Amino acid sequence: MAFRIVPMDTAVADQVRSTMRAPDYDHPAWSEVPVEPAPCRVCLDVIEPGVERLVAFTYDPFRDTEDLPLPGPVFVHARSCAPYTDTATYPARLGRSGLLLNCYGRGRRLVHAERIAHADAGTTLGELLARPDVDYVHVRSATAGCYLCTAVSA
Template identity: 45%
Template sequence: MPSYRVVAVGDRITDVVRKTLLSPGYGHPAHTEVAKGYGPCRQCLRTFSVGQERRILFTYDSFHGRENMPLPGPVFIHEDYCERYPEDGGFPVDMLSHKLTLNAYARGRRLVAQSYVSNGLIEHELERLLAQPDVAYIHVRDTDAGCYDFSIERKSDKQELDESKRSNGGDSHE
């Protein structure tokens, strides 16, 4: 059992995006299309079936509810409802074959360390980063596209905010 949780974009946000086709917190129009790339979907963390599945592109702030200064960027979700990836599900298997960048942050959005993983051997690198006492959370990003995929948090860390208000659950980000 991993010592971390995987935090995908929350249901409250994805429900609002699917219903309104607007980016939460920004009001920018969301864009729907047939998948041209693998993604992943930021809710279920599965890769898209290119040329088959439909997806929604919208603006999302991966620091919302965690840090004061926003840093919005593009993310995709399935156009149709999908189950949110379980926090205790370990590292998403669909992501192991992709080149990933791990940005380890201290509180205050201070970048403490950055690692690149391309061989699927991510567990050792996550353990190494999470062993650093000043690392509060890790953002997993696609190395080629640069996009935010999901966050990693220590299981032992209890956030001051409840699940619905964490950076990826966010009711105030609607």
């Protein structure tokens, strides 16, 4: 099954960059230069530690699809960045320490979850999205647990 990677909406990230407030929650966002590589949810690349600045804020990855929220912390580049466009391929530098795949059916029903190696992302996402009970997959960090991106059938 072919899949499509869905990054965070650029308009959401731009709003947070300009207001320094979390969408939906209005919690304060904060900005810092990370000491370790941090994943940007817009370009789906690494925010370079010691070099680039991030903005961290509370985000609900279900905000556009389900009415049961499950917010958590995310990062984006503090500067404007281009959204990820190679959506038929899992991002090369996103979640290199391992991925947690949470597979959902409509209604936010968690039907399957598993940890995988980054190298297996493309194959495993295709297999999981071929299941009739899986409508979309939230990809999270296997170590920090934070939301990275969504995968849907292409």
